[in-house]
Amino acid sequence: MIVELGHFALTLALAVALVQTVVPLIGAHYRWRGWMAVAEPAATAQLLLIGFAFAALTWAFVVSDFSLRLVVQNSHTLKPMLYKVSGVWGNHEGSLLLWVLILALFGACAAWFGGNLPATLKARVLAVQGSIGVAFLLFMLLTSNPFLRLEIPPMDGRDLNPLLQDPGLAFHPPFLYLGYVGLSMAFSFAVAALIEGRVDAAWGRWVRPWTLAAWVFLTIGIALGSWWAYYELGWGGFWFWDPVENASFMPWLIAAALLHSAIVVEKREALKAWTILLAIMAFGFSLIGTFIVRSGIITSVHAFANDPERGVFVLMIFALFTGGALMLFAARAGALEAKGIFATVSRESALVLNNVLLTVSCFVVFVGTIWPLLAELLWARKLSVGPPFFDMAFTPFAIALALLLPFGSMLPWKRGDAARTFRPLRGLAVLAAAAGVLVWAMQTGRSALGPVGLALGLWVILGAGSDLWLRTGREGLGSRLRRLARLPRADWGKAVAHAGLGLTIFAIAGHLAWQTEDIRVARVGDSFDVGGYTVTLQDVRRVEGPNYISTMADMRVQRGRQDFVLNPEKRIYPVAGMPTTEAGIDYGFWRDVYLVLGDPQEGGGFAVRSYIKPFASWLWAGCIIMALGGVVSLSDRRYRIAAGARRAHRAMAPAE
Amino acid sequence: MIRAAVAALALAVAALPAAAVQPDEMLADPALEARARAISENLRCLVCRNESIDESNAPLARDLRLLVRERILAGDTDEEVFAYIVHGDDTFAGFGEYVLLRPTADGTNLILWVAGPAMLAGGLALAGAYVRRRRAAADPTPPLDAAERARLAEILKD
Numbered sequence: 130m131i132v133e134l135g136h137f138a139l140t141l142a143l144a145v146a147l148v149q150t151v152v153p154l155i156g157a158h159y160r161w162r163g164w165m166a167v168a169e170p171a172a173t174a175q176l177l178l179i180g181f182a183f184a185a186l187t188w189a190f191v192v193s194d195f196s197l198r199l200v201v202q203n204s205h206t207l208k209p210m211l212y213k214v215s216g217v218w219g220n221h222e223g224s225l226l227l228w229v230l231i232l233a234l235f236g237a238c239a240a241w242f243g244g245n246l247p248a249t250l251k252a253r254v255l256a257v258q259g260s261i262g263v264a265f266l267l268f269m270l271l272t273s274n275p276f277l278r279l280e281i282p283p284m285d286g287r288d289l290n291p292l293l294q295d296p297g298l299a300f301h302p303p304f305l306y307l308g309y310v311g312l313s314m315a316f317s318f319a320v321a322a323l324i325e326g327r328v329d330a331a332w333g334r335w336v337r338p339w340t341l342a343a344w345v346f347l348t349i350g351i352a353l354g355s356w357w358a359y360y361e362l363g364w365g366g367f368w369f370w371d372p373v374e375n376a377s378f379m380p381w382l383i384a385a386a387l388l389h390s391a392i393v394v395e396k397r398e399a400l401k402a403w404t405i406l407l408a409i410m411a412f413g414f415s416l417i418g419t420f421i422v423r424s425g426i427i428t429s430v431h432a433f434a435n436d437p438e439r440g441v442f443v444l445m446i447f448a449l450f451t452g453g454a455l456m457l458f459a460a461r462a463g464a465l466e467a468k469g470i471f472a473t474v475s476r477e478s479a480l481v482l483n484n485v486l487l488t489v490s491c492f493v494v495f496v497g498t499i500w501p502l503l504a505e506l507l508w509a510r511k512l513s514v515g516p517p518f519f520d521m522a523f524t525p526f527a528i529a530l531a532l533l534l535p536f537g538s539m540l541p542w543k544r545g546d547a548a549r550t551f552r553p554l555r556g557l558a559v560l561a562a563a564a565g566v567l568v569w570a571m572q573t574g575r576s577a578l579g580p581v582g583l584a585l586g587l588w589v590i591l592g593a594g595s596d597l598w599l600r601t602g603r604e605g606l607g608s609r610l611r612r613l614a615r616l617p618r619a620d621w622g623k624a625v626a627h628a629g630l631g632l633t634i635f636a637i638a639g640h641l642a643w644q645t646e647d648i649r650v651a652r653v654g655d656s657f658d659v660g661g662y663t664v665t666l667q668d669v670r671r672v673e674g675p676n677y678i679s680t681m682a683d684m685r686v687q688r689g690r691q692d693f694v695l696n697p698e699k700r701i702y703p704v705a706g707m708p709t710t711e712a713g714i715d716y717g718f719w720r721d722v723y724l725v726l727g728d729p730q731e732g733g734g735f736a737v738r739s740y741i742k743p744f745a746s747w748l749w750a751g752c753i754i755m756a757l758g759g760v761v762s763l764s765d766r767r768y769r770i771a772a773g774a775r776r777a778h779r780a781m782a783p784a785e
Numbered sequence: 786m787i788r789a790a791v792a793a794l795a796l797a798v799a800a801l802p803a804a805a806v807q808p809d810e811m812l813a814d815p816a817l818e819a820r821a822r823a824i825s826e827n828l829r830c831l832v833c834r835n836e837s838i839d840e841s842n843a844p845l846a847r848d849l850r851l852l853v854r855e856r857i858l859a860g861d862t863d864e865e866v867f868a869y870i871v872h873g874d875d876t877f878a879g880f881g882e883y884v885l886l887r888p889t890a891d892g893t894n895l896i897l898w899v900a901g902p903a904m905l906a907g908g909l910a911l912a913g914a915y916v917r918r919r920r921a922a923a924d925p926t927p928p929l930d931a932a933e934r935a936r937l938a939e940i941l942k943d
Contacts, residue, residue, distance in 0.1 A: 515886025
C-alpha cells in the first residue's frame with residue numbers, strides 16, 4: 130500500500146512540476162503576480178511529494194518487500210541495515226529518485242530563501258528548475274520506474290553488488306548528486322537571466338552561493354569515491370581516469386571555473402556572457418555525466434546500468450536543455466554588455482586565465498573520454514584512451530594553474546603591477562623551489578614527480594598564507610593578528626580552499642613518487658621487510674560475516690616502537706557470487722601501511738602484496754580542506770545578509 | 786593461434802579470481818621486472834572495464850603479463866614488446882591497438898593529441914582578444930536610473 134502511495138506521489142509530482150514550469154513562466158511574461166506566486170508553493174509541494182516517494186521506497190528496502198522488483202534485484206534479508214538503506218540509491222531507478230529528490234530540494238530552497246530576488250527572476254528560476262523536474266520525472270516514470278511490482282515475489286533478494294556494500298560508497302552518490310544537481314540551480318539562474326535579458330552584479334551574487342555549494346558537494350563526493358577506490362579495489366590506486374570518474378570530474382572543473390568567473394560578474398560586472406555560458410556548460414556536463422553513467426555507452430567499472438534505451442532518453446534531455454539554453458544564449462548574449470574596464474595585468478585577467486585553463490583542461494578530459502567512441506563511429510578504429518594519456522594531457526594544466534595561482538590571486542582588481550605583486554612572493558617562490566631541489570638531490574635517481582609536486586604544493590600553500598597575511602596592514606603583530614581574525618570569511622575561504630588544492634597536489638605527487646611496493650609468496654610464520662617495516666604473516670583463518678565468508682590474515686607490522694596487527698581479507702558474497710578484496714590499512718599521518726592478501730599458492734603459502742604509501746591521508750585531507758574553504762566562503766556575511774535583506778527592509782518601512 | 790588458446794583459457798577460468806601481479810610471474814632481475822611493470826601499466830586488460838593488465842585480476846591479463854615478460858627475456862626493447870603485443874608475428878595475430886592505453890599519435894589519432902594544445906591556443910587567443918577589448922572599451926552602458934540604483938543599493942547593502 131505504501132509503495133502504491135509512493136508511486137502515486139511520484140506521478141503527482143510530475144503534474145506539479147508541469148504546473149511549476151508553465152504557470153510562473155506565463156505569469157512572469159505578463160507580470161501577473163498571482164501566476165508568478167504559484168512557483169513557490171509548487172516547489173514546496175514537489176519536494177514533499179518526491180520526499181514521500183523516496184521515503185516509501187526506503188521503507189520497502191528496510192522491510193525487504195520482495196514484491197518490489199527493485200528490492201529483489203538489489204537487496205537481501207541478511208544485508209546490514211546501512212546497506213539496505215544505501216541500496217535504495219545503489220541502483221539505476223533508486224539513484225534517479227534520489228536525483229529528482231535533490232532537484233526538488235534545491236528548487237524548494239530557492240523558493241524559501243530567494244526572498245530578495247526580483248519577482249520575475251524568481252518565478253523564472255523556479256520555472257526552469259521545474260522543467261528539469263518534468264524531464265527527469267518523465268524519464269523515471271517511462272523508462273525506470275522504481276515502484277514496479279512482481280507478480281510472484283521470491284523468498285529472498287539477489288543482494289546488492291558487494292563492491293557497493295561499503296560505508297564510503299554508501300554516501301558517495303548522494304554527495305555527487307548534490308553537486309550535479311546543485312549545478313542545475315546555476316543553470317536555472319542562467320536561463321532565467323537570459324529570458325529576463327539582464328545580468329548584473331546582483332545576479333552574480335545570487336548565483337555564486339549555489340555554485341559554491343554544488344562545487345563543495347562535488348569535491349566531497351569525488352574524494353569519497355576516490356577514497357573508496359583506494360581501500361576497496363585492492364591495489365591502492367585512487368584515480369583511474371575511468372569514464373565515470375571523468376563524468377564527475379568535468380562538472381567539477383567547470384564549476385570551479387564558474388565560481389571564479391561569477392566573482393568577476395559580482396565585483397566588476399565583466400565576463401557576464403561567459404559566466405552564463407559556463408553555468409550552462411556546468412549543468413550540461415552534469416547531464417553528460419548522467420548520460421555516460423546511465424547509458425553504459427562507454428563501459429567502465431560502474432556499469433550497473435547498461436541500457437541503451439535509457440541512454441537515448443538522457444541524451445534527449447541533454448540535447449533539449451543544453452541545446453535550448455545555448456540557442457537562447459546565442460539570441461540574447463549580445464545584449465549582455467560588460468561594464469568593467471580592466472588592464473591586461475589585473476585580477477580580472479588572472480581570473481580569465483584561470484577560466485581558460487580550467488575549461489580547456491575539462492575539454493581535454495572530455496575529448497579523451499569520448500575519443501574511443503568517436504574513433505569507432507567515424508573510422509571504425511577500436512582503441513583505448515587510458516590513464517597514461519590523461520596523465521600526460523592533463524598534468525600540464527594542473528601545473529600551469531598551480532604556478533599562476535598565488536600570483537594571480539593577489540593581483541589587484543582593475544589594474545595591477547606585476548613586479549609589485551610578485552615582490553612579497555619572491556621569497557616564497559625561492560623557498561618552494563629550494564625545497565624541491567633539496568628533495569630531488571636527496572632522492573637521487575627517482576622521477577622528478579615528487580620534488581616538482583612538493584615545490585608546487587608549497588608554493589600554493591605559502592601563497593595562500595601570504596595572501597591572508599598581506600591583507601593585515603603594516604602595524605605590530607598583535608594588530609595584524611586581530612585584523613587577520615576579522616578578515617571577511619570570503620577571504621579566509623579563498624585561502625583555505627587554495628591551500629587545500631596545494632596540499633592535494635603535493636599529496637598526489639608524493640604518494641605516486643615515493644611509495645614502496647613488495648609482492649611475494651609468504652607462508653604462515655614468514656617475516657619480510659618492506660620500506661623499513663617488518664611484516665609477519667601470523668595466521669590465515671576463515672571468518673563468517675553477516676552475508677559473506679572471509680579468508681582473513683593476521684599480519685603483524687613492526688618498526689621501532691610501532692607494532693600493530695592488520696587484517697587483510699578476501700571475501701566471497703555467496704548470494705551475488707562475487708569475491709572482493711579488503712585491504713588491511715593502517716592510516717598514519719606520514720604514511721599508510723597497506724596490506725593485501727592474495728590467493729593461496731600451489732606450493733603452499735599466500736600471495737601477499739605490501740605497500741608503504743607516504744602522504745596518502747594528505748590527499749583526502751587536501752580535498753576536505755578545499756571543500757572546507759568553500760563552506761567558509763559560503764558563510765561570508767554578504768550571502769547571509771543578502772538572504773534576509775528584504776525582510777529587514779520591510780520591517781523598517783513604517784519608521785520612514 | 787595463441788590468441789585463440791588465450792581466449793579459450795580465459796573463458797575456461799574466467800570465474801576464478803586471481804590477484805594483479807603474482808609473485809610467480811615476476812622476473813628475477815629487478816631492472817627487467819621494472820620495465821615489465823611499466824609496460825604492463827600501458828596495456829589494457831581485454832576482458833576488464835578500463836583496467837591495465839598490471840592492475841587486473843583476470844586470467845587473460847596474467848597471460849599477457851607473462852607474454853610481456855617472455856618478450857623482455859627474449860631481448861625485445863619496450864617498443865618491440867608493444868609492437869609484438871599489438872601486431873603479433875607470423876604465428877600470433879596480435880591484439881590490435883585496442884590494447885594500448887596510450888593511443889598512438891598517428892593518423893586520425895593526431896586529432897586527439899593535438900586537441901589539447903590547439904584548444905589551449907584558441908582559448909588563450911580568445912581571452913587575449915577579450916582582455917584587449919576590455920582595456921580599450923569606454924563604459925558602454927547608460928547609468929542606472931534612480932529606481933534601479935535604489936534597488937541595487939538595497940540588494941548590495943552589507
